[in-house]
Amino acid sequence: MEKIKKEILIKYQPIPVDLDGTYSIINQMENCICKIFKENGEKGTGTGFFCKIPFPDKNHLLNVLITNNHVLNENEIKVGKIITLIMNNKGKKEKKDIEIDESRKTFTKLNDDEGIDITIIEIKQQKDEINNFLDYDNDEILGIEYKRKSIYILHYPNDKKLVSYGLIQDIRDGKKICHYCNTEEGSSGSPILSLNNFKVIGVHYGGVNDKNIMTKIKLNYGTFIKHAITLFNEEYKNEINNKKNIKTDENKIEIDNKNEKNNNKNIETNESKIESNNKDKNEKNNNKNIETNESKIETNNKDINEKNNNKNIEANEGKIKLNNKDINEKNNNKNIEANESKIETNNKDINEKNNNKNIETNESKIKSNNKDKKEKIEKKIIETNENKRENDKEYRNEINLIYYTEEEDIYKIFGNKFVNNNKNKIDLIINGKRIKLVEEGLLLKGDNNIKLIIKSKITNLEYMFYKCNTLKNIDELKYLNTKNIKDFSFMFYRCSSLLNISSLHNWDVSNANNFESMFNGCSSLLNLNSLQDWDVSNVNNFKSMFYKCSALSDINGLKNWTVSSANNFNGMFLGCSSLLDLNALQNWNVSNGINFECMFYKCLLLSDINGLKKWDVSKANNLRGMFLMCSSLLNINALEKWNISNVHNFEDMFGGCILLSDINGLKNWKVSKLNNFKGMFNECLSLSDAKCLQNWNLSNAFISGNMFNGFS
Numbered sequence: 001m002e003k004i005k006k007e008i009l010i011k012y013q014p015i016p017v018d019l020d021g022t023y024s025i026i027n028q029m030e031n032c033i034c035k036i037f038k039e040n041g042e043k044g045t046g047t048g049f050f051c052k053i054p055f056p057d058k059n060h061l062l063n064v065l066i067t068n069n070h071v072l073n074e075n076e077i078k079v080g081k082i083i084t085l086i087m088n089n090k091g092k093k094e095k096k097d098i099e100i101d102e103s104r105k106t107f108t109k110l111n112d113d114e115g116i117d118i119t120i121i122e123i124k125q126q127k128d129e130i131n132n133f134l135d136y137d138n139d140e141i142l143g144i145e146y147k148r149k150s151i152y153i154l155h156y157p158n159d160k161k162l163v164s165y166g167l168i169q170d171i172r173d174g175k176k177i178c179h180y181c182n183t184e185e186g187s188s189g190s191p192i193l194s195l196n197n198f199k200v201i202g203v204h205y206g207g208v209n210d211k212n213i214m215t216k217i218k219l220n221y222g223t224f225i226k227h228a229i230t231l232f233n234e235e236y237k238n239e240i241n242n243k244k245n246i247k248t249d250e251n252k253i254e255i256d257n258k259n260e261k262n263n264n265k266n267i268e269t270n271e272s273k274i275e276s277n278n279k280d281k282n283e284k285n286n287n288k289n290i291e292t293n294e295s296k297i298e299t300n301n302k303d304i305n306e307k308n309n310n311k312n313i314e315a316n317e318g319k320i321k322l323n324n325k326d327i328n329e330k331n332n333n334k335n336i337e338a339n340e341s342k343i344e345t346n347n348k349d350i351n352e353k354n355n356n357k358n359i360e361t362n363e364s365k366i367k368s369n370n371k372d373k374k375e376k377i378e379k380k381i382i383e384t385n386e387n388k389r390e391n392d393k394e395y396r397n398e399i400n401l402i403y404y405t406e407e408e409d410i411y412k413i414f415g416n417k418f419v420n421n422n423k424n425k426i427d428l429i430i431n432g433k434r435i436k437l438v439e440e441g442l443l444l445k446g447d448n449n450i451k452l453i454i455k456s457k458i459t460n461l462e463y464m465f466y467k468c469n470t471l472k473n474i475d476e477l478k479y480l481n482t483k484n485i486k487d488f489s490f491m492f493y494r495c496s497s498l499l500n501i502s503s504l505h506n507w508d509v510s511n512a513n514n515f516e517s518m519f520n521g522c523s524s525l526l527n528l529n530s531l532q533d534w535d536v537s538n539v540n541n542f543k544s545m546f547y548k549c550s551a552l553s554d555i556n557g558l559k560n561w562t563v564s565s566a567n568n569f570n571g572m573f574l575g576c577s578s579l580l581d582l583n584a585l586q587n588w589n590v591s592n593g594i595n596f597e598c599m600f601y602k603c604l605l606l607s608d609i610n611g612l613k614k615w616d617v618s619k620a621n622n623l624r625g626m627f628l629m630c631s632s633l634l635n636i637n638a639l640e641k642w643n644i645s646n647v648h649n650f651e652d653m654f655g656g657c658i659l660l661s662d663i664n665g666l667k668n669w670k671v672s673k674l675n676n677f678k679g680m681f682n683e684c685l686s687l688s689d690a691k692c693l694q695n696w697n698l699s700n701a702f703i704s705g706n707m708f709n710g711f712s
Contacts, residue, residue: 029198030088031132034096035156036071036189037084046071046188047156048085050123051134051200053229055105056240062105063123063133065098066228067189068205069110072119077106083121088161098128107232115176115221117205118228119189134191136225137199150195150604150631151179153204157186165195165604167631167658169219177202177222180658192222200225462489462514469496478503487514489541494521502530510535513565520547528557537562543595548575556584564589567619570597577604582611591616597649598625607632609639618643624676629656637665645670655682667692673700677707684708 036048048067055062065085072083083098098121100106108119123130153164166181177192183204192202207220461482465471471492488509492498515536519525525546542563546552555573569590573579582600596617600606609627617623623644627633636654650671654660663681671677677698681687690708 029132029134029154030161032134033087033154033156033161033191034065035086035088035186036067037086038072038076046186047190049134049154049189049191049200050130050132051136051191053120053136053232054138055229055233056236058138063125063130065121065123066191066203067119068117068203069108069119070117070205071189072108072121073110074108077108077119077121086156088156088159093159096128096130098123105236107235109231115172116223116227116231118203118223118231120228120232134193135199136229137194137197137201151181151201152193152195152198153181153183153187153190154193155183155187155190155204157184162187166220171224175224175227177224179204179220179222181220182218183207183220192225203228459484459486459511461485461491462487463493464491465493465495466490467494468492469494471495472497472499474498474501475503478506480507482512483508484511485509486511488512488518489514489516490520491518492520492522493517495519496521496523498522499524499526501525501528505530505533507534509539511538512536513538514541515539515545516541516543516568517547518545519549520544521549522546523548523550525549525552527552527554529554530557532557532560534561538565539563540565541568542566542572543568544571544574546573546576547571549573550575550577552576553578553580555579555582559584559587561588564592566590567592567594569593569599570595571601572599573603574598574601575603576600577602579603579606581606581608583608584611586611586614588615591619593617593620595622596620596626597622598628600630601625601628603627603630605632606630607634609633609636611638613638613641615642617647619646620644621646622649623647623653624649625652625655627654627657628652630654631656631658633657633660635662635665636660637662640665640668642669645673647671647675648673649676650680651676651678652682653680654684655679657681657684659686660684661686661688663687663690664692667695669696671701672697675701677701680707682706682708 032050034048034050036046038045046067048065048071051064051066052061053064054060077083077100079100079102081100083100085096085098087094087096100121104124105122106120109116111117125131149168151166151168153166155162155164162184164181164183166179169178169180171177179192179202181192181204183190188205190204191200192204193199194201202222202225204220204222207218465474528546546555579600600609606627627636633654654663660681663684675698681690
């Protein structure tokens with residue numbers, strides 16, 4: 001990158017924030033970005049963002065608004081000034097005024113030579129009613145380690161928030177960020193976010209505008225966030241120290257006051273002790289006199305109580321004798337009545353038992369008669385069914401068992417494709433076609449357990465789970481009989497929540513010929529290990545199979561695939577922005593491949609293509625955009641021995657490979673046919689020369705005029 005002569009790079013067109021897929025994390029940050037208006041201003045002057053920064057040390061965080069000095073300078077953040085912010089929350093504009101008062105910490109500085117263009121204003125969370133703040137990148141690493149790191153800029157130039165993608169070229173002296181990430185007018189003060197963790201690493205403040213250069217790329221600048229935080233803390237360091245000294249003096253005064261108070265308290269305590277001692281002596285003498293009088297009173301009371309108790313005891317004994325006589329008479333009468341009632345109850349029970357025995361005898365006779373009749377009827381039914389099944393040979397050979405599951409789970413898997421028409425029949429509808437009408441008896445097993453059957457002649461499962469973007473669990477598909485299925489195209493198209501496909505491990509796809517867009521848009525897939533034993537030897541179409549699987553970083557599950565029958569690889573890994581290398585594809589036999597257009601387009605992190613070194617592309621005729629926007633690719637020496645004699649279209653093949661500095665691997669390519677070379681090396685800004693291509697025969701090239709557009 002140090003050899004780049006022009007301060008220009010390929011433009012990554014800013015795009016709206018309200019997107020899905022790759023930008024779902026960015027969407028969660030939209031309330032942290034605002035448009036800034038000066039006091040009484042009608043036109044927005046720049047972008048700002050809310051962030052948490054360490055102050056006065058790493059263990060404490062301060063909520064702040066950050067932008068550029070040329071957006072809000074020292075005169076515009078004085079006490080009494082008002083700053084107007086516009087925030088766009090899910091399409092609704094919200095206006096908020098921030099008044100600068102003495103309680104707010106503010107800081108601003110401008111030094112273009114050092115790359116400092118920063119303004120920081122403290123946010124009072126409750127008063128300002130602002131609750132969403134970005135985190136700053138606090139990794140203990142040097143600025144130089146950010147080189148060539150991928151970044152996003154979230155900005156607010158107009159009425160709609162935008163996001164741009166790019167790379168860091170350099171961080172000079174740990175202060176000034178130089179980056180290739182284009183923005184629009186009004187984006188000054190936007191946060192520069194790391195692609196790795198979406199934390200703030202800098203504050204964007206401008207870029208090169210050269211009207212004489214006919215290109216869409218420019219070198220942009222920003223202030224390194226760690227340096228800005230250091231300056232902010234240094235500004236308030238003296239204030240913090242002064243406050244500490246004041247507190248120390250105040251503490252000393254408080255200690256002196258406390259000592260004086262303690263002395264006064266001690267004097268008062270001693271006086272109160274003397275008084276209390278005198279009181280105690282008087283109280284003790286009084287208590288002794290009281291105790292003597294109380295003991296005399298108790299003695300007199302005891303004598304009186306004993307006499308009274310003896311009289312009461314004699315009276316109570318006479319009453320008890322009279323009560324016992326009455327009780328004995330009452331108990332005798334009750335026992336006589338109870339015995340009479342028991343005799344009556346026993347007689348009733350004996351009669352009931354005799355009646356029940358007679359009833360049971362009659363019921364058993366009736367049941368035995370019913371059993372005999374039922375057995376005769378069932379035998380006739382079984383004989384009839386067996387005769388029917390033996391005669392219906394076509395029906396028996398026509399069905400295959402797919403899987404068992406609960407009825408409610410079937411609805412979750414197939415949605416409206418599974419229709420319960422009435423109590424006795426169930427239709428399974430796939431791709432709008434009625435596949436099988438299952439009769440009662442072949443379908444039901446138990447009350448809830450359903451046995452689902454499909455005719456073996458079905459060969460097409462295309463669009464089966466089309467746009468089921470909430471589908472996460474497909475475990476029940478492990479029982480699916482796919483032996484005769486030929487077309488799997490668009491089967492899991494845009495199932496963006498699908499994370500685990502281990503249930504597909506045992507699928508028999510040996511008769512399949514079409515995998516087009518099978519996992520297109522499955523942006524949550526991390527690896528393809530479950531597909532490692534698939535027999536894909538008859539597949540001829542892999543077009544867009546893993547299109548925009550943006551989280552896919554491991555494709556080792558494909559390393560043993562036999563793809564010798566395939567002729568169409570168009571966009572197979574397009575948008576797989578997490579792929580680092582293609583070593584898993586080194587043993588692929590692509591000798592029948594014809595169309596490789598955009599196969600690895602926008603594989604942004606792809607830096608190693610040595611896995612393609614042994615590929616036989618002798619039948620290929622279209623390599624258009626094959627490595628377009630592979631912005632991490634450094635060299636293409638792995639393609640040195642490719643036989644491209646039949647290729648007609650090289651348009652944009654390496655366009656936007658901004659780090660590509662070595663193309664010597666192409667010097668022996670035979671390109672004598674009638675070919676399209678338009679933009680083949682467009683914006684390959686790390687290339688210093690192309691002398692290695694001087695032996696290419698371009699006499700038959702019909703479009704080659706801008707083959708090196710943006711080339712140094």
